[in-house]
Amino acid sequence: MADHTTTTTPAQTSTTTTSSGGNAGLAFIVGALVVVVGVLAWIMLADTGSSSGGDVTISVEGAADEAAGAAAAVEGAANAVEGAVEGAAEGN
Secondary structure, three states: OOOOOOOOOOOOOOOOOOOOOOOHHHHHHHHHHHHHHHHHHHHHHOOOOOOOOOOOOOOOOOOHHHHHHHHHHHHHHHHHHHHHHHHHHHHO
16 A cells, blocks of 8 residues: 655745834924915915005105205206216317
8 A cells, every 4th residue: 555645834824014103204294384385375365454555655754854955966966967068078
């Protein structure tokens, strides 16, 4: 009679390990970017409540005397330049 041999192989076991929370840092960064974009959009698109259309008017009180003196100085400088140009033109 022939000998009979039985071979058994052990069962193969595989283990898969998953970890949650590995993307917590990425989620925090994306959340911060969403907040920053939201705040910038709110600032840029917010209604300022003014109906002037963005025009700015500035008035300086009590500067009439200084403005008159500056106007006289500019007029004097213009007359001096005009005289110099006329003198140069006559000299040629």
